[in-house]
Amino acid sequence: MAETDVMIRLESVTKQYAGTELPAVGDLSLDIERGEFVTLVGPSGCGKTTTLKMINRIIEPTSGKILIDGVDALSMPAHELRRSIGYVIQQIGLFPHRTIAQNVGTVPSLLGWEDSRIAERTDELIEVVGLEREMLDRYPSELSGGQQQRVGVARALAADPPVLLMDEPFGAVDPIVRGHLQQEFLELQRKLGKTVVFVTHDIDEAIRLGTRIAILNIGGVLEQYDTPTEILSNPANQFVEDFLGGERGLKRLGLLPISSADIVRGPVADRTSTAEDARAVMAEHEVDWVGVLDGDRLLGWVEASALDGADLSEVEPRPFAVSLTADASLREALDSVVTGHARTAVVVDREGKYRGMLDLEAISEEITE
């Protein structure tokens, strides 16, 4: 049964260029399951792009076998194979002489869809990728880089292919736009559930986007193929460890949700409390401040010195800089701990109700685990 879930299978795939001693990709085998988001990552020369391009035969493998949904990719004409695979490249490659609508409608048009159906699909997709319909009549040169790459993604999705190949698609835009595009694409992918193969040289991008990461070494040697958390926790070897770089613990925290750590109630007291009650809470938690609750809302915090015999209700609480929801990452929680005055991360639910607190100790337990 597990066999049927494999969407893309590489079997001993090799690409050897004439006149070179070592193959660009040598004897690589890799299974990618349906709906997976696999990032291919590695240093330059590791053959990640070559591997990607062999899947849609932009580069023809020298030997080996590639199965897509059980069908041998080499058994059909390349152009037919490619019409069923979405393709996005770093330089985007929109057709400059075609309007955005025509660009998005490229594959449907090649497949011979009726004009009305293409127009409908184009209208739908332009909104899916977060662009305005007015853009449809423009030419690519009239759009910004980020907008162009959104069109590139829309074009790749046009005929609803089950597989999407992406070659450093967000590499050419500035870091802020890249962050937006990554986030948007992740959300889009959650809805669409495509099988995505994504090449990047940026390990952070690979970690952020991939459900599994394939780390390749020079010559297409597969060093480790696993989930981001597993790779960060247990790098297979020195190469992987070096490639992951520093801050492995932090990167791992970035993947873990706050809900995976121990959230405690923390030093909090209701705003109706007396100064004495408030001091008792501080003493219990061995801190010199107390969170002020109003029912299920956390109003802020009050320092011990500010109380000075007054009841809690008479002191204006200072607000916490950040409140995080339970699905935020532990990395964000850590940031909130080290930058906030209260040295704690406040966790609330979606309605803003107080859930609890995380301190440095609780977070560092997750790092060392």
Added chain:
Amino acid sequence: MSVVFGQADQLLDWSWVERNIGQIVDRTWEHLTLTGISVALGLVISVLLAIVVLRWRWSYPPITGAAGLLYTIPSLALFALLVPFTGLSQTTAVIALTSYTLFILIRNIVAGIDGVPAYVKEAADGMGYTPRSRFWRIEVPLALPAIVAGVRIATVTTVGLVTVTAVIGLGGYGFFILRGLNTFFWTQLIVGVLLSVVLATILDLAFVALQAWLSPWSKRRAA
């Protein structure tokens, strides 16, 4: 003012122009046909040769080399060379004029196709174009501005060269220029030169407009 016109009156005899308006129209037509036929023929040959070059890259140096060699032959000499074979005919003129367009046209067509960015071609492959449809629907439209630019230069050059065919009894406006030189009758010379320049300019502007019309995508830019 009157002094200037007085001089101009001697150079430019308007009554001659009025009397010969019929011949001026005829020579305009001759000039246009010689230019049109030669450039059109040159374009057809160049497209065929460019396809050969794009298919077999090694043929680029010999083909452009030959076209370049033709381009260097002085036009007078080329006419003289052809007359023994094709006589004092329009054929002689067209062969010579056509051969001068090849060098410009082949180079522009090949450069236009080569100028299509590799990533655009890769994207086209990735979308599932066949090699043939990619060539005609992506590469050729994108090369059109460069190709039209080549036709534009070839046309303007040919308009100038047509005048030389006066030596074999044709010449369009060149007819007036040659006769003006032989008879020291400046009005003919000036009319011939001016009309030739005006014709070249009009055609040049027409091709600029055609280029803009063929590539609306390259004109508009993001605000």
